[in-house]
Amino acid sequence: MVSTTARPQPPAPKATVAAPGALAAHVNLPESLRYRVKKRILGKPLVNDELHGEKLNNPTALGVMGIDMISSSAYGSEQMLTQLIPYFGALGFMLVMPITGVILGMLILLTFCYRDVVSVYTKAGGSYVVARDNFGPRIAQIAAVALMIDYIVTVAVQISAGTDAIASYLAITFSVDITSWKLWITIVVVLLLCYGNLRGVKEAGKLFASPAYVYILLVGLTLILGMVQLASGNLHHAANAHDTGYGGVVNVGGHTDFLLTGGAVLALLRGFANGGSSLTGLEAVSNGVSVFRKPTGINARKTLTAMSVILGTLVLGVSILAWQMKTYPYAEGAPTVLAQVTHLVWGKNAAGSVMITLVQIATALILYTGGNTSFSGFPFLVSYVAEDSFLPRQLRTRGHRLAFSNGIIVLTILSLVLIVAMGGNLTKLVSLYAIGVFTGFVMAAAGLFKYHWIRDEPRRTWKLFVNGSAAVCSLAVVLIFAVTKFTEGAWLVVVVFPPAVWGLIQLNKRYRRESDALANTPASASLPTRTQTSILVLVDSVDVAVIKTLRYARSLRPTKIRAVHLMVDNVYAEQLRTQWDGSQAADIPLEIIEVPDRRIRRASMELAAREAADGYEVTVLLPRRTYAPITGRLLHDRTADRLAQVLSTLPHVVATIVPFDVVEAIEELEAVEKGRAIKPKEGDDVAAMPRSTKKMLLDAECSTIPAAHGAPAELREIGSVRWRERAAVEGRVRSVSVSPVKGSPALEAVLYDASGGISLVFYGRRSIPGIEPGALMRVEGMVGEMEGHLAMANPTYKLLPREGVDEAE
Secondary structure, three states: OOEOOOOOOOOOOEOOOOOHHHHOOOOOOOOOHHHHHHHHHHOOOOOHHHHOOOOEOHHHHHHHHOHHHHHHHHOHHHHHHHHHHHHHOOHHHHHHHHHHHHHHHHHHHHHHHHHHHHHHOOOOOHHHHHHHHHHOHHHHHHHHHHHHHHHHHHHHHHHHHHHHHHHHHHHHHHOOOOHHHHHHHHHHHHHHHHHHHHOOOOOOOHHHHHHHHHHHHHHHHHHHHHHHHHHHOOOOOOOOOOOOHHHOEOOOOOOOOOOOOHHHHHHHHHHHHHHHHHHOOOOHHHHOHHHEOOOHHHHHHHHHHHHHHHHHHHHHHHHHHHHHHOOOOEOOOOOOHHHHHHHHHHOOOHHHHHHHHHHHHHHHHHHHHHHHHHHHHHHHHHHHHHHOOOOOHHHHOOOOOOOOHHHHHHHHHHHHHHHHHOOOOHHHHHOOHHHHHHHHHHHHHHHHHHHHHOOOOOOHHHHHHHHHHHHHHHHHHHHHHHHHOHHHOHHHHHHHHHHHHHHHHHHHHHHHHHHHHHHOOOOOOOOOOOOOEEEEEEOOOOOHHHHHHHHHHHHOOOOEEEEEEEEOOHHHHHHHHHHHHOOOOOOOOEEEEEOOOOOHHHHHHHHHHHHHHOOOEEEEEEEEEEOOHHHHHHHOOOHHHHHHHHHOOOOOEEEEEEEEEHHHHHHHHHHHHOOOOOOOOOOOOOOOOOOOOHHHOOOHHHHOOOOOOOOOOOEEOHHHOOOOOEEEEEEEEEEEEEEEEOOEEEEEEEEEEOOEEEEEEEEOOOOOOOOOOOOEEEEEEEEEEEOOEEEEEOOEEEEEOOOOHHHHO
16 A cells, blocks of 8 residues: 555655666666667667657648659650660650550559549558458458569669769769769668668658659759740750760660561560559558548548649650650660750750759659658558568567668668669669559559449449559550560569469468467366476586576475486586585585487486476476677577477476576676676665665666646656655656555556656556556655555546647547
């Protein structure tokens, strides 16, 4: 119970947790070297309340989510020309227009389809969720693999295109060729994006929206001026058809007689397939629909429509000017077609130099930030798939800064492998692009078709037509891409895709079998628990680690304790016996059991099984010495782990590892040799240390709460309150539990701020709405004590809003 009456004998109670500087006096919990390095590189850990972000208005959402889609206008028209000119020559500039028209028709159809997606799935969308809800989780893995490939290739394509923009600027403005450095620049940018996202970079606010609007403005002005020059007859033409600089332009073909030959049709299909890369990013709104302000569906549809109109306008404008100017693309990707168009439109004067600089910087920024969208989308996607048990469950875990760190690292590794394999060449990378993108379109459209097919609703016929047409057309693009681009790299996606889907399904089967095994009680688990217990301490030397293990064995108060050495060397065994008899462990006799075949694991299993056969519940204690992570693995074996693995398979046998930190022992020994004082550790002198409980184990860095919300003048820090005084404090609830007090329930909540903690006890209550771990509270009452710690009984309280959570709700 909580008491506020005077007690003559015990000292005044202390706060549950002391200030950070005093915490070390009670417990010694040094952080690992790995954590200290992580904290140094990534910063302090973020608390869960910081996970909730604000809702986006439409202009900001357009800039944030439209980056990937709008940025594809920087290379979409050029990628069509890279396939048409090598076969048709100059005729390819004219043929780019009808292909652009077909692609814009696909854009309109898919925009209507995804407007339907965000209308139906306003909480979580995307082709994976649509396919899962309409076709089941197994079929949805097709969409999962397609989206994962899409995200991986998006990083490679966008970052490589951004590097091409920088190379184009340097080539046109300063005549500097950085072709040999482009791959390394791309790799460095990917690593920087990985680092930034591991630190918790968020896709929110004007920071990420700005590059999109700057790019739209500058490229839009360039295209408008170019159209004015075209209408007035003042448009400049490129003269680079035979340029050999910067790796030279692409090969110029001469097939201009027939357009219905097999080679011509194949070239047209390749141009269409490459141009299809312009439609990437269309699904971004459906993947992040939940971040829109209400009404969610309407705002998402408006933003999606605006994105499509902007993309269509830019792609059409670049295609028209490239056709009229005859801007031949270069084999190495720089100068880009967009850079050539900008240079010719604005001229070689001072204004032209300024504009080419601004346009190319804006292009590089939007392409780099467009690649960053994958670092947000991919980790969330794999976390969804892992939540459905189709990917390793480690991908569900948020890391140090609340990001899905494992997903970010996996994406970085796979994208870098792809970039290096393709040499950072944009044309080669685009060959891998559309299969994943359009497979996702197929799954989303087909899922919506089924969704509307089984429902009787307004405009059903129109919705079926749109989604059915989108599914068929997208499937046609996938097939075209797989055939025409097979030898150029698409074979990789075609070959990897089926095994990847099969692998996800097999992984899910494994998880389900494990879940069934854990849900069903095996025969060994139903055996009755025995009353007699025996502890076997496996001894391989006489040292502090073994002595610590023996102390732990005695604390368990078993029926009997046996110290056993499994002998593989009789000379060493005799030396061990001599050391044992002369040590403080000699009160327990050492048994030596011969293992002539040196099968230690088998011998330990037989020993434990014989003990269990005598009617004991057996615990095998295994001393394990922990060393430095790298040198420990190189210089020492992990016998204890291997023994624990096999012993735990036996009925009535439990294997427990008792660790001993050798690194810490070495540091203490060096301190003694140098004459330095050693700080006492927990348990060194229990009588001299104040009483503590589990409530004292608090990471002070993670206990920081938001500033007081209009707090009254008497509000104080928890660490400053004193016994037997009335106080008002504010903090975060760290834990809640129910304990009986004189036969009646009592709800106990532990409240913390940065200075300390205090227990709140509510008699006669099992639960109170709103009082839960993570809640912010302001309480006022008389300070008493409970188990040597400060406490308040039945205080008055007020629940405070948690920053970010209430706004998000």
